[in-house]
Amino acid sequence: MSITAQNVSKRFGDFVALDNVSVECPAGQLVALLGPSGSGKTTLLRIIAGLEEPDTGSVLFKDDDVTRHSAKDRKVGFVFQHYALFKHMTVFENVAFGLRVRKAAEDKVQHRVMELLRLVRLEEKAKHFPGELSGGQRQRIALVRALAPDPEVLLLDEPFGALDAKVRAELRSWLRRFHDEFHVTSIFVTHDQEEAFEVADQVVVMNKGKVEQVGTPIEVFEHPATAFVMDFLGNVNKLPVRVEGGKALLGNSGTVELPTKLFSTNDSGKIDAYIRPHELDISRTAEGGNCMIAKVLHINPAGSVVKVRLMAEDFGLVITVDVTPDRYRLLTLKPTEMVYVTPKSGKIFDGDYAI
Numbered sequence: 001m002s003i004t005a006q007n008v009s010k011r012f013g014d015f016v017a018l019d020n021v022s023v024e025c026p027a028g029q030l031v032a033l034l035g036p037s038g039s040g041k042t043t044l045l046r047i048i049a050g051l052e053e054p055d056t057g058s059v060l061f062k063d064d065d066v067t068r069h070s071a072k073d074r075k076v077g078f079v080f081q082h083y084a085l086f087k088h089m090t091v092f093e094n095v096a097f098g099l100r101v102r103k104a105a106e107d108k109v110q111h112r113v114m115e116l117l118r119l120v121r122l123e124e125k126a127k128h129f130p131g132e133l134s135g136g137q138r139q140r141i142a143l144v145r146a147l148a149p150d151p152e153v154l155l156l157d158e159p160f161g162a163l164d165a166k167v168r169a170e171l172r173s174w175l176r177r178f179h180d181e182f183h184v185t186s187i188f189v190t191h192d193q194e195e196a197f198e199v200a201d202q203v204v205v206m207n208k209g210k211v212e213q214v215g216t217p218i219e220v221f222e223h224p225a226t227a228f229v230m231d232f233l234g235n236v237n238k239l240p241v242r243v244e245g246g247k248a249l250l251g252n253s254g255t256v257e258l259p260t261k262l263f264s265t266n267d268s269g270k271i272d273a274y275i276r277p278h279e280l281d282i283s284r285t286a287e288g289g290n291c292m293i294a295k296v297l298h299i300n301p302a303g304s305v306v307k308v309r310l311m312a313e314d315f316g317l318v319i320t321v322d323v324t325p326d327r328y329r330l331l332t333l334k335p336t337e338m339v340y341v342t343p344k345s346g347k348i349f350d351g352d353y354a355i
Contacts, residue, residue, distance in 0.1 A: 002061075005023045005059055010040075025202070031187045031201065034203050036232065038208070049078055075150075078146060087130055098148050099112060099149055113148065116144035125137065139160065142159075157189045172195055224347070241348070258275070279344050282308060282327075285340065291341055292319075292340070292342075297311055297335065299333055304325075306323050
């Protein structure tokens with residue numbers, strides 16, 4: 001079952017939640033709607049679910065126009081951020097709820113519910129109530145409750161947003177494995193880049209009611225289409241440059257040339273360059289030149305990379321550089337030391353952008 005939203009617009013009073021948005025979710029894929037608060041991603045999900053009606057545009061399930069169909073007629077499973085489990089019902093009855101509403105035979109209810117509970121390894125919790133479960137267990141119950149009636153489409157709204165980081169990471173991996181087994185066409189909303197990239201087949205980046213870019217996680221990260229996408233997908237250094245003759249020069253004197261991939265159509269002028277922390281290198285000497293001298297302000301050695309914050313006083317810039325632990329040990333960096341920072345890559349886009 002493929003899902004297509006065509007030219008969908010939605011206003012709430014003077015607020016434009018969606019502005020002529022078109023998105024396609026191929027059959028059997030897991031698609032992430034990724035963006036900041038207010039970007040329109042949840043509104044789009046609710047329109048696809050039938051919980052909101054668009055002002056203009058249409059929603060297709062395969063070739064069937066379901067724009068004016070009610071939510072119950074769309075065969076959609078919906079998973080909310082805060083579980084929405086019935087507190088007065090046992091785990092078994094929560095999962096069975098959709099089947100009972102559809103008046104399924106009791107033997108089918110018993111078989112289907114226990115099959116799903118075994119799948120998520122919670123069959124021993126069948127007689128427990130939601131309040132007796134952990135957050136991760138409740139979210140798994142919410143997911144199998146949505147799947148119990150065999151929906152053709154699964155929609156998830158910030159499904160892991162209420163959980164702590166460790167449980168979120170575990171459930172992301174679990175959801176991906178779960179989807180690979182069932183292949184239910186799924187769309188989930190998130191503002192977490194790491195979550196979207198780890199779980200989704202396709203990522204739809206949204207901003208201010210519009211789609212900025214659609215692509216695989218690798219395509220979106222490696223080839224951001226706009227300055228917003230580049231900035232939203234993790235930490236980035238935003239450096240003011242002058243573009244002259246196809247070169248991006250940093251500082252008034254133009255002493256540092258950035259090896260940028262020029263997305264701008266302007267041959268000259270002032271613009272911002274976007275450089276990710278791993279696209280800068282730190283060294284003890286100027287080596288081949290084309291570098292900035294900078295003072296080490298702070299070092300964060302946690303995780304798989306060491307994050308170093310520096311001040312390039314000649315340019316009035318605070319920059320962040322990611323180095324490998326091996327490189328960090330070789331450099332033996334200390335706060336207040338002066339080092340050299342060399343840009344290895346970067347991107348320039350048409351137009352101005354600001355959060």
